[in-house]
Structures are given as structure tokens and as C-alpha cells.
Amino acid sequence: xxxxxxxxxxxxxxxxxxxxxxxxxxxxxxxxxxxxxxxxxxxxxxxxxxxxxxxxxxxxxxxxxxxxxxxxxxxxxxxxxxxxxxxxxxxxxxxxxxxxxxxxxxxxxxxxxxxxxxxxxxxxxxxxxxxxxxxxxxxxxxxxxxxxxxxxxxxxxxxxxxxxxxxxxxxxxxxxxxxxxxxxxxxxxxxxxxxxxxxxxxxxxxxxxxxxxxxxxxxxxxxxxxxxxxxxxxxxxxxxxxx
Amino acid sequence: xxxxxxxxxxxxxxxxxxxxxxxxxxxxxxxxxxxxxxxxxxxxxxxxxxxxxxxxxxxxxxxxxxxxxxxxxxxxxxxxxxxxxxxxxxxxxxxxxxxxxxxxxxxxxxxxxxxxxxxxxxxxxxxxxxxxxxxxxxxxxxxxxxxxxxxxxxxxxxxxxxxxxxxxxxxxxxxxxxxxxxxxxxxxxxxxxxxxxxxxxxxxxxxxxxxxxxxxxxxxxxxxxxxxxxxxxxxxxxxxxxxxxxxxxxxxxxxxxxxxxxxxxxxxxxxxxxxxxxxxxxxxxxxxxxxxxxxxxxxxxxxxxxxxxxxxxxxxxxxxxxxxxxxxxxxxxxxxxxxxxxxxxxxxxxxxxxxxxxxxxxxxxxxxxxxxxxxxxxxxxxxxxxxxxxxxxxxxxxxxxxxxxxxxxxxxxxxxxxxxxxxxxxxxxxxxxxxxxxxxxxxxxxxxxxxxxxxxxxxxxxxxxxxxxxxxxxxxxxxxxxxxxxxxxxxxxxxxxxxxxxxxxxxxxxxxxxxxxxxxxxxxxxxxxxxxxxxxxxxxxxxxxxxxxxxxxxxxxxxxxxxxxxxxxxxxxxxxxxxxxxxxxxxxxxxxxxxxxxxxxxxxxxxxxxxxxxxxxxxxxxxxxxxxxxxxxxxxxxxxxxxxxxxxxxxxxxxxxxxxxxxxxxxxxxxxxxxxxxxxxxxxxxxxxxxxxxxxxxxxxxxxxxxxxxxxxxxxxxxxxxxxxxxxxxxxxxxxxxxxxxxx
Numbered sequence: 001x002x003x004x005x006x007x008x009x010x011x012x013x014x015x016x017x018x019x020x021x022x023x024x025x026x027x028x029x030x031x032x033x034x035x036x037x038x039x040x041x042x043x044x045x046x047x048x049x050x051x052x053x054x055x056x057x058x059x060x061x062x063x064x065x066x067x068x069x070x071x072x073x074x075x076x077x078x079x080x081x082x083x084x085x086x087x088x089x090x091x092x093x094x095x096x097x098x099x100x101x102x103x104x105x106x107x108x109x110x111x112x113x114x115x116x117x118x119x120x121x122x123x124x125x126x127x128x129x130x131x132x133x134x135x136x137x138x139x140x141x142x143x144x145x146x147x148x149x150x151x152x153x154x155x156x157x158x159x160x161x162x163x164x165x166x167x168x169x170x171x172x173x174x175x176x177x178x179x180x181x182x183x184x185x186x187x188x189x190x191x192x193x194x195x196x197x198x199x200x201x202x203x204x205x206x207x208x209x210x211x212x213x214x215x216x217x218x219x220x221x222x223x224x225x226x227x228x229x230x231x232x233x234x235x236x237x238x239x240x241x242x243x
Numbered sequence: 244x245x246x247x248x249x250x251x252x253x254x255x256x257x258x259x260x261x262x263x264x265x266x267x268x269x270x271x272x273x274x275x276x277x278x279x280x281x282x283x284x285x286x287x288x289x290x291x292x293x294x295x296x297x298x299x300x301x302x303x304x305x306x307x308x309x310x311x312x313x314x315x316x317x318x319x320x321x322x323x324x325x326x327x328x329x330x331x332x333x334x335x336x337x338x339x340x341x342x343x344x345x346x347x348x349x350x351x352x353x354x355x356x357x358x359x360x361x362x363x364x365x366x367x368x369x370x371x372x373x374x375x376x377x378x379x380x381x382x383x384x385x386x387x388x389x390x391x392x393x394x395x396x397x398x399x400x401x402x403x404x405x406x407x408x409x410x411x412x413x414x415x416x417x418x419x420x421x422x423x424x425x426x427x428x429x430x431x432x433x434x435x436x437x438x439x440x441x442x443x444x445x446x447x448x449x450x451x452x453x454x455x456x457x458x459x460x461x462x463x464x465x466x467x468x469x470x471x472x473x474x475x476x477x478x479x480x481x482x483x484x485x486x487x488x489x490x491x492x493x494x495x496x497x498x499x500x501x502x503x504x505x506x507x508x509x510x511x512x513x514x515x516x517x518x519x520x521x522x523x524x525x526x527x528x529x530x531x532x533x534x535x536x537x538x539x540x541x542x543x544x545x546x547x548x549x550x551x552x553x554x555x556x557x558x559x560x561x562x563x564x565x566x567x568x569x570x571x572x573x574x575x576x577x578x579x580x581x582x583x584x585x586x587x588x589x590x591x592x593x594x595x596x597x598x599x600x601x602x603x604x605x606x607x608x609x610x611x612x613x614x615x616x617x618x619x620x621x622x623x624x625x626x627x628x629x630x631x632x633x634x635x636x637x638x639x640x641x642x643x644x645x646x647x648x649x650x651x652x653x654x655x656x657x658x659x660x661x662x663x664x665x666x667x668x669x670x671x672x673x674x675x676x677x678x679x680x681x682x683x684x685x686x687x688x689x690x691x692x693x694x695x696x697x698x699x700x701x702x703x704x705x706x707x708x709x710x711x712x713x714x715x716x717x718x719x720x721x722x723x724x725x726x727x728x729x730x731x732x733x734x735x736x737x738x739x740x741x742x743x744x745x746x747x748x749x750x751x752x753x754x755x756x757x758x759x760x761x762x763x764x765x766x767x768x769x770x771x772x773x774x775x776x777x778x779x780x781x782x783x784x785x786x787x788x789x790x791x792x793x794x795x796x797x798x799x800x801x802x803x804x805x806x807x808x809x810x811x812x813x814x815x816x817x818x819x820x821x822x823x824x825x826x827x828x829x830x831x832x833x834x835x836x837x838x839x840x841x842x843x844x845x846x847x848x849x850x851x852x853x854x855x856x857x858x859x860x861x862x863x864x865x866x867x868x869x870x871x872x873x874x875x876x877x878x879x880x881x882x883x884x885x886x887x888x889x890x891x892x893x894x895x896x897x898x899x900x901x902x903x904x905x906x907x908x909x910x911x912x913x914x915x916x917x918x919x920x921x922x923x924x925x926x927x928x929x930x931x932x933x934x935x936x937x938x939x940x941x942x943x944x945x946x947x948x949x950x951x952x953x954x955x956x957x958x959x960x961x962x963x964x965x966x967x968x969x970x971x972x973x974x975x976x977x978x979x980x981x982x983x984x985x986x987x
């Protein structure tokens with residue numbers, strides 16, 4: 001049984017093909033593009049909101065994409081417990097859509113930054129990290145100008161208490177130093193989940209780190225995790241609820 | 244006499260002779276709109292009137308060439324039914340006046356040229372030239388240019404996988420921004436910029452037309468002076484989101500067979516696209532500007548025809564298939580406006596609310612544009628600067644010279660720049676920026692393409708013929724170092740004012756050099772761009788031809804990088820070092836001297852060397868390869884150790900013939916061409932040396948990787964011994980520090 005991924009395409013998405021390729025060609029699962037004007041996820045088991053510059057990021061990153069018709073379907077899918085992964089711009093859209101808490105600021109140095117970084121897996125009880133070892137350090141690329149995650153001290157405390165911080169920027173040895181934080185994110189946060197733990201957003205690009213020829217295959221574990229979750233029935237009945 | 248006064252003609256960059264040619268072509272005096280149309284189409288930028296006679300000699304054919312010069316971009320066959328579509332273009336003048344938007348729209352323009360051919364753009368490179376970085380204006384200009392390239396390329400999702408940057412005083416008031424784009428198309432689905440089929444509808448799609456960029460092409464065909472800042476309104480503002488929508492929608496339209504031809508509106512906007520498409524198809528085009536979407540009110544036909552608003556395309560569609568095409572654009576929230584028809588009279592006819600305001604034979608604007616054989620004269624400066632007298636002995640110790648060279652911005656780590664570019668999107672990038680050629684794989688095949696842009700203005704200043712040969716050789720050698728066979732090239736020719744005989748001489752000699760090198764190396768030129776009038780207050784830039792070379796790697800798993808792969812490998816130096824300091828980075832950095840004759844290139848030896856690299860890498864005999872360029876052998880060896888986590892080297896090299904005082908320094912820093920440092924697994928050394936010998940390429944094992952130090956001896960005497968970590972720290976920090984200072 002192959003896991004069925006929906007890759008949402010907003011106008012201005014540009015990592016949609018990369019996510020599709022990683023799921024289908026590298027992982028051998030099923031993947032379909034869903035145009036943002038559609039209202040049906042066509043029975044997907046997993047939803048990916050890919051990276052890019054939806055609507056040019058002209059107002060604020062992700063600010064216009066959250067109004068796309070498809071987002072109602074994504075909200076319902078998430079509400080029913082279906083696994084949703086937001087990568088980079090997809091993460092920003094999840095924040096704007098209120099599916100994840102917090103907001104993004106421009107990078108600390110006010111420059112776009114593209115390079116491989118290290119992140120530490122903080123929690124493994126999400127569908128996208130259940131295949132990781134606790135505190136596993138993954139090497140994945142970032143590519144963003146607004147990845148400086150921000151939230152209030154109260155919200156941050158809540159996130160930490162609920163164990164919603166899923167990835168933190170660290171050095172190669174796994175230490176969350178200021179130097180290893182590429183964009184100034186509060187508490188070195190690289191990725192978080194919602195309270196129900198089925199919606200995960202992160203700034204690094206796991207889909208770009210699925211083959212050694214491209215410099216790292218560490219990102220594959222996120223996609224393999226959700227496939228495993230689907231196979232063992234760990235996902236809630238979101239898929240069938242949506243059908 | 245003329246219906247226009249001299250001031251009007253001057254403002255349009257037309258001289259009396261040219262005006263009389265217009266009257267002759269029309270058989271009457273032109274209207275104001277027609278005058279504007281002629282002025283942009285006959286500008287240097289669009290007509291190539293000074294350069295054409297020289298460019299005719301370039302080799303443009305070969306067994307792999309699918310499309311040579313004359314279309315929006317060139318194309319070469321890369322096997323599996325696929326074509327690599329590529330071109331390089333300059334956006335120098337706008338990038339000086341308004342760095343961010345100038346550079347951004349340069350990226351936008353070259354991307355449109357590529358997808359117009361039916362190709363999906365998959366990689367960008369750029370070649371940049373600025374003044375010296377201790378000048379705050381230069382830093383601000385560079386900061387804006389890099390941000391502009393990043394802002395556009397990142398947003399549209401095309402990776403910037405490589406490039407080169409150099410700094411010389413002469414570019415202070417005339418920075419160069421040359422952008423290269425590569426796309427992939429099915430070889431049998433290449434689309435042309437042609438209008439044909441009488442009665443077929445002409446569509447306009449993309450951004451609305453505004454008053455921005457009017458006379459941009461004319462601006463790019465004049466020198467700068469102290470009033471150039473006033474030309475800011477002639478620089479356009481880019482909208483990468485619009486371009487992304489256009490890119491996706493146009494590629495989708497091309498998947499139908501409803502399209503006849505398509506062209507982007509770049510320089511000279513609607514004017515250039517209509518008359519060029521008509522001329523290529525031997526047809527006429529009849530449009531009404533009233534139907535052109537406009538974002539400002541009260542625009543005249545003159546303004547609409549000359550606007551260079553960005554992100555606009557012109558399409559000719561099969562009659563009866565209109566709805567199909569319109570629906571694809573609507574899906575992407577784009578409006579395709581029907582603005583006219585193809586005709587059979589060979590005329591470009593422009594109407595306003597039905598009334599004809601311009602009617603010009605398309606050929607008069609394109610093929611029949613003036614062509615000048617401008618006078619050429621050897622520059623007076625040349626004899627003086629070619630004389631080189633070395634001081635009695637080198638001024639600094641060689642280890643210190645290496646430190647200073649590694650800190651030179653030309654050689655230093657360019658991470659501050661390329662980290663701002665998304666270089667990994669599309670998940671094809673096999674060799675990241677900062678390591679010679681950029682390499683992208685071709686999904687769905689076993690192949691990969693290696694891409695390099697290179698040029699050395701200093702060499703060309705000292706000898707444009709030899710400098711141009713060196714540029715071709717270096718770009719080709721860089722792709723060969725990645726394990727590729729060079730299969731096609733594009734050139735961007737940046738020069739001063741062609742009306743000055745010594746500039747025209749530089750241009751003519753450089754084109755002769757490119758021609759000689761491309762013929763010898765069998766690399767066809769499939770297109771390019773000429774940028775003249777790169778002068779400010781009468782001071783020209785160095786003549787700067789930039790070559791973009793595409794190389795094919797049959798087996799993507801065999802791609803080579805420049806860094807050492809492990810300890811204990813043999814280091815082999817391929818090629819010969821001679822006493823060649825002319826135009827070298829060593830002389831500039833250590834002796835503040837720009838003089839001498841640039842290194843000689845034996846093109847047959849160069850060809851054999853590149854053949855050796857491609858064949859040895861194909862057979863898996865090499866672990867890494869890196870060519871010797873600025874800074875010579877010592878810098879090359881140091882660079883091989885960078886990014887390896889401290890794998891050092893111990894080598895002992897033969898001495899170069901020079902005076903006793905200069906032997907060691909010349910061996911380390913001479914910039915002789917056609918040299919490459921390769922690392923080889925021990926068991927393959929004999930095979931590599933034997934293959935080199937059979938090809939007549941000099942090659943010698945000089946040492947071993949490992950040791951965490953850069954230890955270089957010459958005939959047994961230790962000349963340089965520096966920890967890799969020290970050298971790498973210097974190299975890493977040198978460029979970044981200029982921009983950190985500013986932030987502090």
C-alpha cells in the first residue's frame with residue numbers, strides 16, 4: 001500500500017516539484033499536485049505545503065496564500081487529525097493560517113540565506129519524526145529571507161511545556177549555540193507542531209536532503225516517518241473522514 | 244530638411260545620415276512614433292550596428308547545434324532527445340543607476356529569453372565586475388546588485404549555481420552585471436520567435452504597460468556622465484511573481500499546438516518583439532495600442548511602443564484556438580489581450596483607436612538597420628603597459644604572498660555572495676557555487692551539465708586577443724575539470740565607446756581571439772550579447788569579454804569537484820609552468836603593478852588537456868580536479884584543501900626557469916594557462932600518467948594529500964608551509980569583512 005501525498009501548489013510555489021520528486025521518485029510513494037483553487041484533497045493521506053514565494057510573498061510571507069480555496073480543505077484535514085507538513089514558505093502559510101502559533105520576522109542579518117545547517121530533533125512523537133532517534137542531528141539546507149521565528153515569552157513557554165518545539169538549530173555536535181542559529185529565531189526554533197501534533201512546520205528543506213548526491217540524505221527520515229505512520233495505522237482516521 | 248530639429252534627433256541617438264536612411268526606407272518623413280521606433284531598433288543595443296561585422300566571423304555551427312545566434316537563445320543537443328538552451332546577457336547600465344532593480348530585471352530578462360524557446364530554466368550563473376571594495380559606493384553598489392539577483396532568482400525558483408566576480412578600479416563607475424541562464428527543452432519542441440499565417444491573432448500577456456524604461460535601449464547605448472542619476476526613471480522595476488506565473492503559463496501553452504511563435508518584450512519592448520517576430524516570419528503585424536493593457540492613463544502610442552515595462556510577452560496563436568490559450572492564462576490569473584493580427588504585407592502597422600500612427604517595413608527595422616565598419620586603431624597605452632620589468636627580487640616572502648593573495652577579494656571565498664542565492668532549489672545541484680564550474684543533473688537521464696562563466700578584463704586590457712583566448716580556455720577548462728566535454732558557448736562582450744578607434748580595436752581583437760579559441764577547441768558560439776558604451780566621463784572599462792561554456796557529463800555519478808577527497812591520494816600537476824607574470828594577481832596584489840603580456844595559450848595543448856580530463860574522469864581515474872587561474876599554482880593547491888575539513892598536502896615541484904631570485908616565486912605564482920591540479924587514488928597514478936603521456940600532455944606526480952598543512956617545496960627546498968586552518972580562515976574572512984565593517 002503506497003501512501004498518497006498531496007503537494008499543494010500556490011501561485012509562486014517553487015519547491016512543489018522538489019517535494020513531488022522526493023516523495024515519488026526517491027521514496028516510491030504516490031504524489032499528486034493540488035492547485036490552490038481546488039477544494040478537494042482527492043483522498044490524500046498526507047498533505048505537504050511546499051516552499052516558494054506564494055503570491056510573491058508581497059504582503060507578508062504566506063499572508064495571501066492562507067485565503068486560497070484549498071486552505072479550507074487543509075484546515076478540515078488537519079482538524080480531523082491528518083498529517084500536514086509545511087516546509088519553508090509552507091510553514092509560513094501555516095502560521096498565517098493559524099494552524100501553527102507564532103510569526104516570522106526577517107532574518108537577523110536582513111539577508112536571504114541558503115546553506116546546509118544542522119537541526120536537532122527535539123520530539124519524536126509526531127508523524128514526521130517518529131522514525132528519528134531522540135536528539136538526532138540532521139543536516140539539511142535552509143533557503144529563506146524570513147525564517148526568524150518569533151513568539152511572545154508566554155507563547156514560547158507554552159510551546160516548550162507542550163513539547164511543541166520539534167526542531168532546533170544546532171551545531172554539528174548538537175549544541176544550540178547562537179552561532180548555529182542562522183536567522184535569529186527565538187530559542188533557536190527551526191520547526192514546531194500544533195497541540196494535536198499532526199501539523200508540523202519547519203524552515204529547513206527535507207525534500208532537498210533526500211539524496212547523497214545533493215549533499216545530504218538526512219531529510220528523508222521525515223518523509224519515511226509519515227509513510228511508516230500511515231503503514232502502521234498510527235494516523236487518525238483523517239483520510240477516511242475526508243473521503 | 245528634416246521635420247525634426249537636431250535636439251530631437253540627438254535625444255533619440257540618431258545622426259543625420261541615419262535620419263536620411265529612415266526617410267529613404269519610408270519614402271517620407273517619419274511620424275514622432277515612427278522616429279521613436281527607429282531610434283530604439285537602430286540603437287547599438289538592439290541593432291548591433293558596430294559589432295555585427297565582427298561577430299559574423301564567430302564559429303556558430305557544429306554537430307550538436309540545434310539553434311545558433313539570431314533567436315532568443317541558442318540550443319545544443321545533449322542526447323536523450325533533449326536540448327540545453329542557454330544565453331548570457333548584460334544589464335550593466337541599469338545596475339549602475341539602480342543596482343537592485345537593474346540586476347533583478349537583468350535576471351528576469353534572461354530567464355524570459357530561455358522559456359520563450361520552450362525550455363524550462365534550471366540554472367543561473369552570473370559574472371560581476373565592480374570597483375575596489377574599500378570604496379563605500381562600490382560596496383553599496385555590490386550589495387544592491389547581489390540582493391537584486393537574489394531577490395529575483397530566488398523568488399522565481401531557479402537556482403544560481405555559480406559565477407565569478409572581479410574587482411578593478413576601472414569598473415567603479417561602470418559595474419558589469421552579466422547573467423547566464425540555462426534551460427532544458429525537448430529537442431523537437433523548441434519554440435521560435437516568429438509571426439506567420441495571415442489573420443492569426445497577436446496576443447499580449449503579462450504586466451501592464453507603464454512609462455518605465457522608455458528609451459532604456461538608448462540609455463544602454465550611450466556613455467555615462469555626472470547627470471546619469473537623472474536616468475533612473477529609465478530603469479524598470481521587476482516583478483518576479485508575475486514572471487513566475489508567465490513562465491508556468493507559457494510552458495503550459497507550449498504543450499498545446501495552438502502556438503505559432505512567442506517573444507518576450509525586453510529591450511525596446513513592444514516595438515522590438517513585433518518587428519522581430521514579423522521579420523523572422525517574413526510577415527507583417529498590425530496592432531492597435533488601444534488594446535494594450537496600461538497601468539497609467541493618457542499614454543501616447545509613442546510611449547506604449549517604447550516602454551520597457553518588465554514581464555510582458557507577445558504571442559502569435561493559431562486562429563480558432565484562441566479560447567484554449569486564453570483559458571490557460573486565466574488559470575494563472577493572467578489576462579491575455581488580443582491586440583492585433585498577422586498580415587502578409589511585411590509591415591509593422593501600429594494603430595491608435597483604428598487610426599494608423601506608424602507603418603514601417605519590419606525588415607527596415609531589423610535586417611536593414613545600419614551596419615558600421617568603424618575605424619580601429621591600436622591604443623597608445625598598449626606598448627607601455629605590455630613592458631614588464633620585474634624588481635630585482637620579490638618584495639615579500641612567498642608564504643606571506645600566499646596569505647595576501649588568499650585575502651584578495653578576487654580569490655577569497657565568495658560565500659557572502661552565493662549564500663544569498665538559492666543555489667539548491669529544483670534539487671539538481673551536484674556541485675555547489677564556489678568550486679569552479681556549477682554542475683546540475685538532468686532528471687530522467689544519467690547526464691549532468693557543467694556550467695562556467697569566465698573572463699579576465701586585466702588580461703584583455705594588456706592584450707585583448709590573448710585575453711579573449713584565455714577566457715574561452717578557462718571557461719572550457721573549468722567545465723572539463725568537472726569531468727565534462729565542452730559542447731557550446733555564449734559570450735557577453737563588454738566594452739567602451741565603439742566610436743573611439745582604440746576601443747573598436749579592442750573589440751575586433753577580442754572577437755578574433757574568441758573565434759580562434761572556439762575554432763581550435765571546437766566549441767560553437769550559439770548566441771550572446773554585446774554591451775558597448777561602458778564609459779563614465781570618458782573613461783572606459785577594461786575590455787571584458789565574458790564566456791559562458793556548457794559541458795556535458797554522460798554519467799552524473801562521475802562528476803568531479805575541486806576539493807581533495809581524502810588523505811593519501813597522489814597529487815598530479817598537469818600542464819607546464821613558465822615565467823608568465825603579465826597581468827597576474829601576484830603583481831597586482833604584491834607589487835601594485837598591472838603590466839606585461841598575459842600568459843600564452845597553446846590551443847592544441849589546451850585541447851589535449853581538456854580531453855585528458857574528460858576521458859580520465861569518465862573512466863573514474865580522478866578524485867578531484869582544479870584549474871590554475873588567478874594566483875597560480877600556490878593558490879590552486881591551497882584551494883584544493885579548502886572545505887575538506889583540513890586535508891592538507893605535501894608537494895615538491897620542479898622549478899621554473901627564471902633568475903635565481905625569482906625562481907621560487909615564479910614557480911608558485913606564475914599564471915601559465917592550461918594547468919590543472921588533480922588528485923588520484925594511488926592505484927590509478929600510473930594509468931593517469933600514461934594517458935597524459937599518450938595525449939602529449941605534460942603531467943607529473945608532485946605529492947600526497949594529508950598532513951593538515953599546505954607544504955610546498957621546490958626541488959627539495961621548503962617554500963611554503965602554512966596550516967590549512969590558517970589559510971582557510973584568511974580566505975573565508977576576506978570578502979565578508981568588507982560588508983561586516985559596514986554593518987558595525
